Amino acid sequence: MISLSGQRVGSGRRRLHADSWAVTLAVAAFVGAMHPLPVPVWVAASALVATMVVARPLPLILGVTMLSCSLASQAVAGSHPLPHGQFNGIVQLATDPTVEHGRVTAEVRTEMGRLQLSAESSMARALVSGAAGDRFVADGGIRELRYAMPWRHLRGVLEVRSVSSALDPTAAVAFVNKVRSVIATGARVLPSALRPIQLGFVIGDDRGTSPVVRYDFEKAGLAHLMVVSGENLGFLLILARPVLRGAGLRRRFMYCAALLMVFMAITRFEPSVLRASAMAAVLAITILSGRPASSLRVLSLAVVGVVLLDPLIVHSIGFRLSVAATAGIVLLARRLAGILPLPRSVGLALAVPVSAQIGVAPIALFLFGPPSLLAIPANVAAAPAAAFIMMWGSTVGVLAGFVPDLPASLLFWPDRIALEWVTGVASVAAENRIGPFVGAAAVALVVMIGIRAIRRRSERWMLLLFALVVFLPLVVQARTLIGAGEAGCFDVARARICQSSGGDHLVVASVGGDADVTALLSRLDSRGIDRIDLLIRTSSSASARRAIAELSERLDVRRLVSFEDISGTERASAQSLRVGTIAVTIRPSRDRLEVSMIDGFDGPR
Known part of the structure; x- marks a missing residue:
């Protein structure tokens, strides 16, 4: 039949x-x-x-x-924690080193297993210029991890006292790092604020991204753009198509396998990369065997392959979100586009981010709360520019790595415009400047879909899913605004926050140089806090000054107290301040301020 x-x-x-x-x-x-x-x-x-x-x-x-x-x-x-002890031997960088708060951190492979390396940047200058795959001789001690991260296979922390010069890398490592170096060299002509975003789009290396920009991308639902995934791999396969087309079926499979290995090595084997590469490998195998499979079957078999290769990856939030978003797109995107009262191309552009949001909703709701309503229009607005950045950086960006600054700047001019557009979209969406308009448009769109779905009973369940994605963030945002005055003191992201119990909803915060600005902004946003009446900088370090400047970009800071503001005799004794119902006591020490907060109606915290 x-x-x-x-x-x-x-x-x-x-x-x-x-x-x-x-x-x-x-x-x-x-x-x-x-x-x-x-x-x-x-x-x-x-x-x-x-x-x-x-x-x-x-x-x-x-x-x-x-x-x-x-x-x-x-x-x-194999990931069982190591006991405390001494270490002296060869370490191989498994990730690219990151410098933060005066310390170098990276994951390393050793004869004892995988460890989290930590060292003072002044003691480990050789590591700062290193890259994944490079080998060093290190001396230090091993201690336990503070937080368990099973998907990273870490057995402990290696506190390094000294690092000798690097050993010669293997030919494969040298080739991969050379490719990454050429791409990074091409991006040298971009402004320092845009360069890590560019590299994040192209090779997944977003080190150096401003915490404020990272917060904007997360709140706008655009953080996935800075993670290399299937779109990058698909474009790479398109570039290789002329070579693949002229080869036989078996030789084509071998070329694809080699290309996938190089791609995964360049992008550092991130969970989303493993998922996309596994899907490409399964698809190639089905074509080679003459038994084409549906997208859902390809995704399922790819998940089986990745999990069997690395079972602990199931604990990775990034892997779960990647699989869930892909499943949502595979199952829902075309069906949702079919019921949207819009042209097919426009409907599909809207249906893809909505389907991805539906896919990740069960995980995101539990871990992060509902996504922003603006995530859908932000993705629609940013996706074309993001695709252009990825394609331009993978082709013209490589060429820019071999030419002088002036022609490289001209080559990156269109790419810079696209980067400015994406960061602008993220900033506008994060600050919620167009929230009311988006809410009204979303309600109107749901009504239009409802009218159409009434005529097509089989698609009514799709209307329910779409309405949940649209209306749930509205409800949560309303609850956030209603509960914005909830009093209490809490520690978050290595900072202290206290919100008064009076009717004025005053806020006091103490922040040092080790504060996680991105996490702090996210937590304050979840409580509806956009103003700090008293901000105390507890350290005189450069990282503390930078943290205060970054917080001031997104928050209305009414008054700032810093270590330098307390002069002469005031340093010998504690200083007391009053902010609404909150009593603040500041005790100066040799290199920092000790801060305690007591709410008048809520007792000591």
Whole structure:
């Protein structure tokens, strides 16, 4: 029997049946990795081979679950925390070094396993200029991690006392780092504020991004743009198409595999990159075998492959969000575009971010709260420019790495305009300047979809999902505004915040040089705080001054007290201030201010 679309109904049912089993297989692998069991790997692998011989879905699912449990148990055992002790040996950088608050941090591979390296920047100058894959001889001590991060396979912290000169890198490492260096060299002509954004779009290296810009992208729902994913890989495959087209099927598969390995190495094997690369590999295998598969089946099999290769990745929030967003797009984007009362191209441009939001909603609601309502229009406005930045940086940006500054500046002129546009969209959306207009447009759009959905009963469930994504942020935003006066003192992002219990809703904050400005802004925003009546800088360090300047970009700071403001005899004794119902006591010490806050109606905090 043949349907009106020209497809055999039986084949459609078989495809749906195969997709359902593939999704079940992915869920089984995920659940198995979440619950490790000490089953010998050879036993689990033998059971899986036996189930593949039987060629029945249910035994295969049980075999994958058993193997996933076994591999996860082995990975957990390999990540067991190390005892305190001394270290002297060769370390290989697993991530690019980051300099923050006067310290160099990076993840390193050692003979003891993977460790979190930490060192004073003055003691580890050789590390600052290093890159992932470089090797050094380090001397220091090992201590326990403060926070467990199982998906990183970290066994402890290596506090480095000294680092010798770098050892010669392997040819593969030298090639990968040379490619990244050329791309980074091309971006040298961009302003310092835009350069890390450019590199984040192209190779996922967003080190040096301003905390304020990072906060804007997160609040606007655009943080995913600074993470390399399937879009970058798809464009790379398009560039390689002339070479791939002229090769045979098997040789084409080998070229694709080599390209995927280079791409993953350049982008540092991030979770979203692994997911996209695994999907590309599964797709290539299905084409090579002559058995094309649906997008949902490709995603499911890719998840199975990635989880079996690295079972602990199931604990990575980035991997979960990447899979969930892709699943939302695969399942909902085309259907939602079909019921939107808009031209097909415009409807699809709107349907993709909405579908991604629906996909990540179960995870995002639990971890971060509902996404901003402005995330949908912000994504629609920023996506074309983001795609241009990625394509331009991957092609013309590489050429700019080989030419002098003047021609490189001319080459990057269109790219700079696109970067300014994306950051502008993020800033406008983060500051919620167009919130009321977007809310009214969203309500009108839902009403229009509702009218259309009434005529198409099969699509009413789509209307429900779309309405949830649109209206839930409105409800949460209203609750945030209503609860903006909630009193209390709390510690967040290595800063202290106190909100008065009086009717004036006054706010006092003490911030030092180690404060996480991005997290602090997000927490204040979740409580509806956009003004600080008294901001105390507890340190005289440059990082503390920078943190205050960054906070002042997004908050209305009424009064600032710093270490330098307390002079002469005042340093010998405590100084008391009163902000509404909040009593603040400042005790100067040798290099910082000790601050305590007491709310008049709420008691000491």
